[in-house]
Amino acid sequence: QVQLVESGGGVVQPGGSLRLSCAASEFSFSTYAMHWVRQAPGRGLEWMAVISFQGTNKYYAESVEGRFTISRDNSKNTLYLQMNSLRPEDTAVYYCGRDWGKHGSGPLDVWGQGTTVTVSS
């Protein structure tokens, strides 16, 4: 069935870097915009970033602009999130999500199971 599987989470020290991956299966990945959404422990959902179907357009939340980079490899059906200069407040479960359309017009109709990132010394 349609599926998204995140990986790459772990424990990293403040100031460190991590790259998350989101592998898509059973749908035409290259025809959908994709998003990252995170959830800090015991907190609500926070939208992070979006990339259009061809990777041409990207938008970021202010909290991660300049530190995080969203990208995709349509030949590998994979979405990425490169996270640099990590802070303790970036500790969260990170979800990838499929947009309804090509350009990020929303909403998110398929979600991965999430991968946990912990930023701690």
Next chain:
Amino acid sequence: DIQMTQSPSTLSASVGDRVTITCRASQRVGDWLAWYQQTPGKAPKVLIYKASSLQNGVPSRFSGSGSGTEFTLTISSLQPDDFATYYCQQYNSYPWAFGQGTKVEIK
């Protein structure tokens, strides 16, 4: 940026109750509003899109209404599977924003 505010933050109800959750946007978002349900340890699931359209496979006891800045999610008769946290989300413009969530608890 658009801010989304939900009320109440927590709601205690019994099976069979009618439940209403309100979501307010700080700016007009048209009807570009979705509702998600999340149970502990699971990813969110979209229930309603475009303010009032029911996602495929979602039970008809869920309904949404509103436009502009005021929106509601109603569960007509609460079922055991419905005890969860609900989020509204605007997708009218970037950055997207979620409400802070409403936890529906067993009374």
